[in-house]
Amino acid sequence: MTDGVTGCVIVGVGETEYSRRSGRSEIRLAVEALRAALTDAGLPPRAVDGIVSYPGSPRAEDLIGALGLPGVRFSATPQLGGASSVASLQLAAAALAAGSATVVACVFARNGNSGKRIATRIDQLLPGGYLRRGLEHPQGLSTPAQWYSLLCRRHMHEYGTTREQLGTVALTMRRHAQLNPRAQLHGRELTMAEYLASPPVALPYLLLDCCLETDGGCVVLVTRPDRGRDCRQPPVAVAAVAEGHPDSPDDITGRTPFLETGLRYAAARAFAAAGLRPADVDVALIYDCFTFEVLHQLEEAGFCAPGEGGPFAASGAITLGGSLPVNPHGGLLGEGHLGGMNHVAEAVRQVRGECGQRQVPGARVAAVTGWGDLGDGSMAILVPGD
Amino acid sequence: MTDGRLPDEQGDWPVPDLADTELAPFWAATAQGRLLVQRCEACGARRWPPRAACAACGVQPARLGWAEVSGTGRVYTWTEVHRSPLPHFRLLVPYTVALVELHDDPRLRMLGLLDRGPQPGDLVTVGMPVRVHFRNVAAGVYLPTWQPGQ
Numbered sequence: 075m076t077d078g079v080t081g082c083v084i085v086g087v088g089e090t091e092y093s094r095r096s097g098r099s100e101i102r103l104a105v106e107a108l109r110a111a112l113t114d115a116g117l118p119p120r121a122v123d124g125i126v127s128y129p130g131s132p133r134a135e136d137l138i139g140a141l142g143l144p145g146v147r148f149s150a151t152p153q154l155g156g157a158s159s160v161a162s163l164q165l166a167a168a169a170l171a172a173g174s175a176t177v178v179a180c181v182f183a184r185n186g187n188s189g190k191r192i193a194t195r196i197d198q199l200l201p202g203g204y205l206r207r208g209l210e211h212p213q214g215l216s217t218p219a220q221w222y223s224l225l226c227r228r229h230m231h232e233y234g235t236t237r238e239q240l241g242t243v244a245l246t247m248r249r250h251a252q253l254n255p256r257a258q259l260h261g262r263e264l265t266m267a268e269y270l271a272s273p274p275v276a277l278p279y280l281l282l283d284c285c286l287e288t289d290g291g292c293v294v295l296v297t298r299p300d301r302g303r304d305c306r307q308p309p310v311a312v313a314a315v316a317e318g319h320p321d322s323p324d325d326i327t328g329r330t331p332f333l334e335t336g337l338r339y340a341a342a343r344a345f346a347a348a349g350l351r352p353a354d355v356d357v358a359l360i361y362d363c364f365t366f367e368v369l370h371q372l373e374e375a376g377f378c379a380p381g382e383g384g385p386f387a388a389s390g391a392i393t394l395g396g397s398l399p400v401n402p403h404g405g406l407l408g409e410g411h412l413g414g415m416n417h418v419a420e421a422v423r424q425v426r427g428e429c430g431q432r433q434v435p436g437a438r439v440a441a442v443t444g445w446g447d448l449g450d451g452s453m454a455i456l457v458p459g460d
Numbered sequence: 461m462t463d464g465r466l467p468d469e470q471g472d473w474p475v476p477d478l479a480d481t482e483l484a485p486f487w488a489a490t491a492q493g494r495l496l497v498q499r500c501e502a503c504g505a506r507r508w509p510p511r512a513a514c515a516a517c518g519v520q521p522a523r524l525g526w527a528e529v530s531g532t533g534r535v536y537t538w539t540e541v542h543r544s545p546l547p548h549f550r551l552l553v554p555y556t557v558a559l560v561e562l563h564d565d566p567r568l569r570m571l572g573l574l575d576r577g578p579q580p581g582d583l584v585t586v587g588m589p590v591r592v593h594f595r596n597v598a599a600g601v602y603l604p605t606w607q608p609g610q
Contacts, residue, residue: 204482207474208477208480208482209476209509209571211474211476211546212476212597212601213571213572213573214541214549214552216544219543220539220541224538224539224557224559227537227539228537228586273542274542274554276539276540276541276542277539277541277542325509327509327559327569327570328507328508328509328568332536332537
């Protein structure tokens with residue numbers, strides 16, 4: 075593996091149902107999602123010899139214990155918050171390239187709604203604990219909505235980004251979710267009037283600028299191309315994957331330029347490694363933890379110019395049928411918050427062409443972004459593997 | 461909280477650890493009404509928030525010190541918080557937190573509650589001049605917060 079070129083393929087994706095209350099343990103969710111991914115790939119559980127688990131999700135030991143997987147010889151957890159799902163693919167690729175594993179399961183499972191919710195979970199996972207507890211909590215700042223609202227406000231000031239442009243993202247994700255029976259908000263349309271009337275959380279963010287909190291599991295299986303040929307599904311190649319960190323990743327407040335994120339670096343690395351440009355992308359899976367972060371990442375990844383995210387979204391470009399359909403599954407805002415592992419799964423299914431009424435016709439190049447912690451970023455570019 | 465002003469001396473305020481090795485001199489100074497930022501004794505670079513090394517010249521913690529700043533600045537960005545999981549703050553909502561660029565050096569930005577007085581939050585603007593106010597939020601804890609004004 076050199077310069078982000080992975081030479082690995084995704085052969086299975088699987089998940090549980092996405093709900094507000096799973097009624098079962100996170101380990102059970104992980105096992106069910108792993109079984110679903112193995113069924114999708116046509117592989118037995120014992121084929122798994124590597125496990126990359128999302129921060130805070132059940133660990134390799136939990137899955138080895140539950141399923142009896144004595145052959146597991148590689149385990150790891152990335153530490154990039156929500157950017158970890160895409161970054162998991164990079165760890166998987168590195169393990170495969172090094173010969174440390176042959177089939178790696180990238181695992182997300184969480185009772186994110188009925189269990190510990192974001193505001194209480196986050197403190198254990200973030201970098202810079204002394205800055206959080208010393209300088210932010212005493213000033214009343216302690217949640218992602220609050221941190222990122224500072225970025226959103228500044229972007230509005232510098233570029234004239236509007237409330238309605240944020241609303242366009244919320245409405246587009248919700249509209250896409252109506253085409254996805256798995257989506258938590260399937261069957262619940264959203265109007266601009268409802269969006270504008272939703273209660274404030276951390277202004278500029280209203281409740282409907284914020285993604286769902288979800289119970290569920292989602293697993294992606296990564297292997298070498300030679301192994302992928304024997305699987306049930308056509309392999310989807312990870313053409314490139316990269317992570318990136320802003321300076322500084324442990325703090326938003328002192329960053330110069332203020333709106334810099336890790337995705338700026340991750341996307342540049344991934345596109346260069348794949349030999350592709352943003353204009354080559356047929357479908358984008360953008361980590362939509364909040365509406366503004368979609369606009370922000372469209373800019374940071376190079377899909378539009380800095381400051382143009384709002385007009386780009388408002389033009390209809392991000393809708394199915396637009397020039398860059400974003401999150402046909404409905405995203406974290408409409409399908410559910412599975413840490414973006416659901417974005418990887420959707421990208422795989424889009425490239426396979428099995429997404430039914432939400433399929434982007436002829437999609438061959440899918441870009442998946444991750445956004446996490448205080449601005450870490452990741453990007454994977456997926457293409458047909460045969 | 462009818463006039464929008466922030467109260468002093470709240471029993472359940474999430475207070476900082478005054479003995480934290482990275483921040484103890486900062487808190488000692490705020491108790492004396494002085495605002496400090498980190499300064500590298502080797503290259504002179506000022507930095508906020510403080511870190512365990514100087515990113516400008518690479519020196520290690522032993523040669524990092526402190527410099528006083530004037531405590532005036534402008535609002536760089538801000539949020540009005542309506543939901544907070546923190547003790548005390550969950551009852552204080554809505555409140556405003558501003559990121560302030562310091563007049564001493566606009567590259568230095570400091571976070572803090574904005575005591576917006578009787579005005580509603582939508583009168584907070586980017587670029588608004590503010591000055592520091594050391595608020596006694598618990599025994600021995602003086603928090604740098606911000607008030608409108610030159």
